[in-house]
Amino acid sequence: MAVDAVVAGSGPNGLAAAITLARAGLRVRVYEAADTPGGGLRSTHADGWTHDVCSTVQALALVSPFFRTLDLDALGVRMRHPRIAFAHPLDGGRAAVAHRSVARTAAGLGADGPAWERLLGPLADAGPALWPEVLGNLRRVPRHPLTLARFGLPGLLGVRALARTALRTDEARALFAGAGAHALRRLDAPLSSAFGLALVASAHAVGWPVVEGGSGMLAGALVRELERLGGEVETGHRVSTLAELPARRLTLLDVTPAQLLRMAEFPAGYARSLAAHRYGPGVCKVDYELSGPVPWTNPDCRDAGTLHLGGTLDEIARSEADAEAGRHPDAPYVLAVQAGVADPTRAPAGKHTLWTYCHVPHGSDRDMSPAIDRQVERFAPGFRDLVERRIVRTASDYHQYNENYVGGAINGGMAGPWSAVLGPVPRWSRYATPLDGVYLCSASTAPGGGVHGMAGYLAASEALAGLGATPAPPG
Structure with a gap:
């Protein structure tokens, strides 16, 4: 035609x-x-x-003004939510946990609970007032200037600066840093906090679901x-x-x-x-096929759809700085998703998948699966014994797979x-x-x-x- x-x-x-x-x-x-x-x-x-x-994980699809024009249910899309949106394990069996509820999340953060509620509560409650501003045309006069200011002013900071300014405990700082590291930037980069704020606010507002199938x-x-x-x-x-x-x-x-x-x-x-x-760091992705669920030391992590692995704020900051500077981190920040806790169709009966990637220098051809293995094993002893198969895509493999992932940079x-x-x-x-x-x-x-x-x-x-x-x- x-x-x-x-x-x-x-x-x-x-x-x-x-x-x-x-x-x-x-x-x-x-x-x-x-x-x-x-x-x-x-x-x-x-x-x-x-x-x-x-x-x-499709949280942004649930808050996107464009996707909200679609009847996803009528189009055959079923969003499946884990009991816990995301978690951040730390050494010694500790973990910080992000629930759909801001109050419940804050209750688990001890001394940082009130600060978490002050920082994230207004953004989670803003609903439709927030997302057209954050994801829309930033050049027009905002329709909700106060809401945008609550997001934009702290969002101008780097992840490390905001975490150190607003939060005091290792758990709360790590929980925010894990979300902020999705920016694929060093954690002291200006505006990197905007990624953390948007993603955490979406977890509290709509959850972090996966699509069934x-x-x-x-x-x-x-x-x-x-x-x-x-x-x-x-x-x-x-x-x-x-x-x-x-x-x-x-x-x-x-x-x-x-x-x-x-x-x-x-x-x-x-x-x-x-x-x-500039395209920034790439990613090395490893999909695991497992004979059983990941044996996380912290029991809450077993119910989380997404996990951010890498330890404390300072450890993650060091890993992200290495990747942006062209160095392969020895202990990388690892983004992990166990979709099966919400969507059991992802694996044969009794088996599980684990979706992971870590950040690497732009254009890297290094297989980072040994380093990713170590980070998962660090918080889930016995993990390696469950691995039946690893499917590895290096950053250069990603570029070959999809030309839009220049040098393995998936954010464009x-x-x-x-x-x-x-x-x-x-x-x-x-x-x-x-x-x-x-x-x-x-x-x-x-x-x-x-x-x-x-x-x-x-x-x-x-x-x-x-x-x-x-x-x-x-x-």
Whole structure:
């Protein structure tokens, strides 16, 4: 069919952009280089085992203004919640635990309980007032300035500075640091606290669920919604240059600046900005197939969906600083998800999966599974005896798997104050390129990485405004 708009890339942002355009009445076609759509929302299935290839916990999908326009239940998506959102084990059998309830979490943090409630309670209670501000257009006048200030002012700090200023105990500092380290930045980097605040607030507001049957089910739902609107997805079709695309009014690209540079000729200044985009550390991912549940020393950890492994605030800070400086940490910060505590369909009866990754230097080809093994074993003695199989993807493997993961960097770029406001190029529009009707809509643009679809929604909204059309409001 003839098309009005083409979207290159079927990650959550590309599909969100396509759905937004299709809702405005445009005929949309999505091209995807891989054989299956989804980008970071893919899962593998074999012999009763389900592994999420990249994204696995979907808290941001539940708070995203774009995703809130979708009836996920009607689209076949079942979110499954663990009893405990996330936990942070420490040596000696101790652990800090994040429950859905702020009060219950605070009750477990002893002397830091009141401070935790002061810092996170207002954000968890803000509900729909918070997320359109945090994930929306930061250049407009905020509709809820007080809520944004409660988030934005502490969020300007680095994780280490905020943790040391607001909290006193090892447990509370580690609990916040584990969430903040999702930023893939050293913990003294400005704005890294914003990641911790957003993720902890989402845990208290909506929980940290997994998708029953794997994250690929969420990608499938987005494709079904697009097809319902008359759009189409063509897999196995790599877009190398814009010149090869069919005639269209709009082009939205769910690609990184490095790929965009290869797709067309741009003015020299814009091209230099694209080439200067920084991607940050990569990840080495290990999926474990286990003969039984992970034997965490602390019993609360056995019910947590997500665990942050790495010890104290200072230990995690050292690990993250090493990765950003180009060194492989000896004792890395490890993000671990035991999806089976909420979704037993992930493994054969009686068996379990453990999804893990650690941060490594950009472009690393080192297998970090021995170091990840040690960190899990540190807090769950006997873990190694349960391992039936390890599936390892180094940072360089990740880049080969998905071109958007440049050097293994899964967030689309190094988080910082400028990228949050300006995107990859310092110009007024965070999405429009100098080419007429061509927009960038990937995680390399604001609001950055994560399964929220808002880069796609905002880029498509801007593109529609250029045509004089009005997008459906999110949320």
